Amino acid sequence: MAHIDLGVDEKEFPGVRGPMQYRPETAGPLNALAEALLRSEPHPLSRGERELLAAYVSGLNECQFCSTSHSAFAAAQLEAGWDLVDQVHADLDSAPVSAKMKALLRIAGAVQAGGRTVTTALITAAREEGATDLELHDTVLIAAAFCMFNRYVDGLGTFAPEGRALYDEHAKVIIAQGYVRPDARRPGPAAAAEG
Template identity: 45%
Template sequence: MPHIPLPDHLPGITGLLEYRLDTALPIRELTQILLRGESTLTPGERELIATLVSARNQTRFCTAAHTKAADLLLGEDETARLVKQDYETAPVSEKMKALLAIAARAQNSGKEVTPEAVERAKQAGATDREIHDTVLITGLFCLYNKYVDGMATVTPTDPAYYQQLGERIMKGYRRPEKGFPVRPTT
């Protein structure tokens, strides 16, 4: 049960963002820029970073949501699962393995991102911006994970919910123009 009253029909981060539209706006915009904006990393690759961070933080809602978004964007459902198990053996490029290693280090502590980890990524072809964005996506998803878990939001268990959410996330992170539908009363 959430620590504060939140809309029942908007579980996870969505209800929290609707609770404070003023704070939600810059968070959503930053997420849109980082995960859907111009980048040499594909949206699917960026969702893999969000998935790994959320899984390592053990935030079930975010893990399920971003796993499904990654699956849809990648067109298959094995890569995200394997990244969560062991990104070093997952079927991703050496550059992505190095960037995921940076994300794993930053998720634990920003101070764990060593010059050697950065050099590995550069040797695998990562640009300075890709390294920067990996660390920023990691920090952003640590914020989301702590927000969702710290407010004890509802975490649906129905996979169909995450299918719909993943489809919405694929399109981006901005709030729908007319907001979210209000749950009809019975």
């Protein structure tokens, strides 16, 4: 049970979805940020690769809901699916991703540990593998944003379903509709207090 009354059935609105229903005034900008970072096109990184960055950081933060959600979203958009995502979580060094992607994931991991742990050496290594300024910028921002999302979800003690089935189903919705959807705009407590 969440630390506060979110006003929704937590099993129907697990993880970040409950707090976003509770406070749509903040949900809008947060969903817009996720949309811009993870789905905007054109972009040199695929949507699956950007979701993998979010999943990787969420895994390092041990945020079950975000890690499993974004792992499912990545798996649904990467040719190698869950096998690849699981390998990245288990051992980045031996995972079958490009050298550039490994370098970007290492930068994301450094951001998760603390922004100042992103070194010139990490950036240089990514550049040597072909990373662009946009890819470097967005990797850092995805990692930083998901540290925030992970703390939002876990700081409110939200419900995280077990297994992968629900997350795989939700991946279909995200892929088809994105993060900014009309169903996330229910009046929250601030609107009710004004009314």
